[in-house]
Amino acid sequence: MDISRYEDHGQFCSGHAACGGCVEALTMRVILNEIGPDAVGVVAPSCTAVILGGYPTSSARIPFIHGLIETAAAMGTGVKRGLAAQGKGDTTVVCFAGDGGTYDIGIQALSSAAERNEDILYVCFDNEGYMNTGGQKSSSTPHGAATGSTPLGKATVKKNLIEIMAAHRIPYIATASPSHLADLAAKVRKARAIRGMKVLIVVIPCLPGWGVADDSAVRVARLAVESGVFPLLEVEDGVTWRIASDKTRPIDAYLAGQKRYRHLSDGEREALQAEVDAGFARLKALEAINPG
Template sequence: MNYIEYKDLDLFSAGHVACSGCIESLSIRIIVNTIGSDAVAVVPPSCGAVICGGYPNSSVSIPAFHTTLESAAASASGVKRSLVAQGKPDTTVICLAGDGGTYDIGFQALSSAVERNEDILYICFDNEGYMNTGGQKSSSTPLQAVTGSTPAGKISPKKNLVEILAAHNIPYVATVSAAHSEDFVAKVKKAKEIRGTKVIVVLIPCLAGWGVADNAGIKVSRLAVESAVFPLYEVEDGIKYTLNHTGKTRTVDAYLAEQKRYRHLTEETVAEIQAGVDREWKRLKMKTRISQELQAAED
């Protein structure tokens, strides 16, 4: 049996109020323990804010500021600049945000923080919708997924946040999954050492919002990666693409079948989703190849 390779510093406590079986709590545990105690967190409204806990308790041992939904990156910038002004530039400032606070209402502030290259580590817990408010669509909700505000299935595809951030020439952006914890830990460690803006998108299958069994969070994450619905990769400086998982080893069927939000799908709509995943996977592989050629040409 393989254990997660990180030292648990006891910076994330039991007794938090995440839904039973939710892998966001596991993800937060990995993140805060990998970063260590010299850190400050900024948390916009999200499942993460609930998991971090209500006054006077806190499940994370590092200080956290609960900011507005659209302000995470700007708020983190303020913390970081203050620490720099106080001669403490090495303290890691992290955002623990959801996809609504990242892809949607918080995107303007995030884009500006990346443009300014603020020295922050921004974590997006991507459960593909406003799950903390009961499950409505965000711009991260994928094609055909049923949510409280897309009862017949979403008619537009998921926004590709990683590519948008890569277009900012961000120093580091990566996707991670709690089902691939060694890769997860390695990416958090790597991001921590980079100065400038880093964004890590963590896929969080929402048990209630996606209609996933309480014990299936890790399984669904793994299926998302293996079907390339959620490929694991990283982009450095907007140009260096690295695929961190061997590749697309299965079709989307098994992934979709685990989730009630896709229960209404027909053969045609499954084929439509598969075609979209295939196209994006092909594009990602081409970008990776071009990136390698560019690096070879520069060397």
């Protein structure tokens, strides 16, 4: 039996404000424990900020600065440079943001930090929409998914942040999933040891936003990986692609587990399958260009 293990050192505390069954809290648990105590965090307004905060309490054992939504990468830059100036250059600086604060509102700061190759670990909890404001679409919302502002399904495709970041030729980009916790922990460990800009994108099936049952977010994330909707991959220096997960099933079960896709016609589902197939084939082609 393949159990996905990681170590918990108590770096993330019970009593946080995440919805029951929220796997954003679960991935924060894995990431914060892997990062350890010698770290400073910054967080953009997001579900993550809600889960971390509730002044005057914090669910994280490391200090976090709560800033504005467009500033996660800029805050991280400043904190890291400040620490370095104090001779604390080994302290990890981690930025937490949602997909709204990453794909949309924070992309200018993120792109600038990436271009300067700042030594920060940027984690995007990607629940594919503005979920803590009631579920509006973001540029991460996938094609066809219904949100509060795209009730008939989003007409355009999900922004390809992985390729945007790869174009910056930063040292490390990875995707991760709450269904593969050991893989997530290993990627955080690997990223911590790399100097320069690291971006980690974690898929977070949102219980109310995606219309998923309270006990099913891990299952839906696993289906996202297995159906090739959200492959587990790593990109080094923007050019070496490694696709670690296989596409082992059609997207039907993945779509069927979510209310945001239930309006789709058979034809629309087939079109989405074709998009997923093409996207996965493109990743395999990128992997083949420069076998690591």
